[in-house]
Amino acid sequence: MPDTEVSVPGGAQGQVPSLIEDSPTQDLRTEEMMVNMGPQHPSTHGVLRAVVTIDGERVVDVDSDVGYLHRCFEKISEKLTYQQIIPYTDRTDYLAGMTNELALVLTVEKALGLEVPRRAQFIRTVMSELQRIHSHLIWFGTFGLDLGATTPFLYAFRDRETISDLFEEVTGARMMYNYMRVGGVRNDITAPWVKRVRDFLKQFPAALREYDDLLTGNPILKARTRGVGKIDAQTAVAYGASGPVLRASGVPYDLRKHDPYLVYDEMDFDVAWASEGDVLARYQVRLEEIRQSIRILEQALEGLPEGEFLGKAPRIVKLPPGHYYGRVEGPRGEVGCYIVSDGDRKPYRLHWRAPSFVHLQLLPAMAKGHLMGDMVAIIGSIDIVMGEVDR
């Protein structure tokens, strides 16, 4: 089947390229149609409402309307002590609670100048990487669903289940962990648990090969994703993209390498990146990230030191007056926590940098000129979580 390449330069304005240049229907008077995609739609990943202007099947314009899941997280935080905010962060990007909590406690620890025990740092690394795999598995499954393949979803959830169980054993929760603490983590990990993670890491590559057999090598998948939703490096940087979206556009920027936190600077891993900037590139980058996470996990479990899992930290956390920014590489991109403190136990202002929110702005630039079916693939490929977009 010949590939129909439509190149839409990032943020292209005006003329929308047409696939059928010399069709007899060109003389027909046609009208554009405006459809509401969401907030209740099977593939808007929650409550995204995209007002899509379409000409037949071709997307002329997309306007995303957010706010359906707004819960005043930032405002509520101003009324809470820093420890009390931790469980709230779980609920921003609810598919990656661990990294969100980490962003908050790292910022607080940075402001306090607190030293965190080495064992706690390793545990945090393990949890972060497990969370990354956990989150990417959901993305893989739902991305398959968006493209109309129902089976990958169940395969991915089968393996995600194992990680959920692992989280549950340590934290008592499968999604809303409330696990990170200022100065360490809430519970220690045990030797049997470590063995279970090792077992999982041993059998998981076989599952990854299964995914490849099922979806990656599929010619329909390639035809659906190659050249679709292209974003070049300049546009990606200009929009403030991060994480897999940025790396798939040819910018191998990863906070774990470029602004190392925890013990990532001791780990040997590669930054997964691609230069095409299309949906397929984002797909491949995420799958590769899962493989790199396995590498990091193996090393982190190998080097896990003995010691304290929760260091000495003040019971009443008061940050010195000033501005603080901490960031981690979440599964979706840079999760940033910006705190303005006036010296109280509560933040004067807390701002959350949510990668999904930033990436959602790229949607019009990616989707214009493509077909309705591509639109769904594009939304799937930027992997938005509406809980994080609206906060």
Added chain:
Amino acid sequence: MYFAEVSSLPLRLYQWTEQLFTNLGLPLWLLAILVATVKVALILGFILLNVLFLIWLERKLGGHIQNRLGPIYTGPFGLLQTLADALKVLVKEDIIPAAADRWVFMIAPLVAFVPAVMIWLVVPFAPGVQARDLNIGILYVAAMTSFSVPALLMAGWSSGNKWSLLGAFRAGAQLISYEVPLILATLAVVMLAGSLSLNDIIGAQQERAWFIVLQPLGFIVYLIAAIAELNRTPFDLPEAESELVAGFNTEYSGFRFAIFFLTEYASLLSSSAIAATLFLGGWSGPLLPPFVWFLLKTYVFVFIAMWIRFTLPRLRVDQLMNLSWKLLLPVALLNVLVTGVFVAL
């Protein structure tokens, strides 16, 4: 032989009734109506029973392909699940949206369903067991299949919903596009058999070989085009859930939705039965009774369609069109050409 005994039973029953009618002095057209009614009832019963089983099979197969169990609670192996679902759907409220074009909206499911049943008029279940052996059998099947286009357009247009409309347009474009290679693939079979009648086609296969051997290319074209005609994955664009919510049947609920659902599976069954007749020799086969052969071969196609559904992602609109016009159509034409040369020699 036992089978012969059984298969001559309908004939003897008919002769007995005819005798009764003449003895009682009743007009023979009454008899004709009675016979037709019985045939329709039998065919409807066959379809409904099979659809009940098909839906269960699809869920069970899907379950096992996807590392699940599928239905297990309702009845043995969950066999009664479809019955429970049907009951639930039938007692649901029949909602007609305020924006809908009432009458068109209401009759669209019937326009879809009736032709899907009418196809069975010419399907040969076993030697002599066929509602009517039309001499234009396969042409009739193609004509009845085409009826789904206006039905889906009616459903999509009348719903007063943009998603439904988009789904209907997709369906229209897709069905018309794939009808061409589908009919060309059948044409090659007709050329080999030298007849449009389905019985003659089976006869020709008994003489030579199954047409899947003589027509491998035509078979593949037919298979792909038939799956596209049925709106099944990877060609399920008219009801692509992730794109168009539910396509043309977004606004349908209750028993109207059930009728669309029923139509879908009835069409799957009839397409499979036609494919079995055209390429696998229909009811002919050794040892087992013809009807069993017919069912077995039909279910081979059903299985392939379900297998594909749970394995592949969906094509995009333009790729769908390209596949039909740029690949299947030339291949089908080439097949017709080669077959023509073969027949002429």
